Every structure is written in C-alpha cells, then in structure tokens.
Amino acid sequence: MSSRIKKRESEIDAICDGAVKAGFKAIALAFEQGDDLILVKAGCKHGEWEEWLEKNFEKGQDTARRYMKMAAVPKDDRSRLLTEAKSINDCFRTLGIIAPEPVKAIENHPTISIPPFIQRLNWIAEYYSKSPPDIDAMQDGEREELKTKLKPIIQIYEKL
Secondary structure (H helix, E strand, O other): OHHHHHHHHHHHHHHHHHHHHHHHHHHHHHHHHHHHHHHHHHHOOOOHHHHHHHHHOOOOHHHHHHHHHHHOOOHHHHHHHHHHOOOHHHHHHHOOOOOOOOOEEEOOEEEEEEOHHHHHHHHHHHHHHHOOOOHHHOOHHHHHHHHHHHHHHHHHHHHO
C-alpha cells in the first residue's frame, strides 16, 4: 500500500510539473502569436485584415486582438508575466485585456469580499509599480491606453 501511495504521489508531482511547464509554453506561444499577428496586420491594406483573419485564424478577431494586446507588452516585461501568470487568461486579466475573476473573499474574513474593480486596481498598481512607464517615450495611442487603464484609479482618488 505504501509503495502504491508513494508511486502515485510521484505521478501527481510529474503531472503537476508538466502542467506548469505547459502553461509557461502556452503563454510564451501566445506572445509569439501576437507578435506575428501584429506583423501580418501591418502588412495588410485597409480592409484586408478581417478577411485575412477569417481565412487564416480559426479563433476569431477577439482572440487575435487579445494576443496582439499581449504582444504589446515590451519584451523585457514579458518574463515577469511568464513567471507570475498561471495561464493565458491569467495574463489577459493581469494586463486588463479581460475582466478580472469574480469577487474574492478577503483571507480570514469570508463575509468581506474584494469587488472586481478593486482587484483590477490592485493589479494595475502592482504592474506599474514594478515597471513604471516612460511617459515621455510613449506614443499618443499608448498614452491614451494608459489613461484608460488608470481612469478608475483617478475616479476613486477624486472621491477621497
């Protein structure tokens, strides 16, 4: 019995290790997919992009846009996401591409929960505190995107 338990535990460990490695690989491939989609879109004439996607990308425009937004992360910052995120969707959430997970309970206080918009503010603050943006080097579109991401923080700040 004990040998069977030990063997099973080692199998569980191997599967979990494989799942973590597969998650990292999937995230890395998603970054590469976004990079390639950006290149293809840049080479398309006006109006050709949607047609190209329909013929060549099975997952549709929403997924393509998500990958491309992921790829907009500077390559130096990608390694942090690769080590912290558990899945592609986790990357999407961290970057604000999709909504955060539903409300989580505060540890040791299950009746108190953190609303999703506060969760989003927390990860935005954490993301920008680890790699503050160089605002002077940003393009206009990048500045507007940053303003959009930071708008909820500003609104809360103004209410204080």
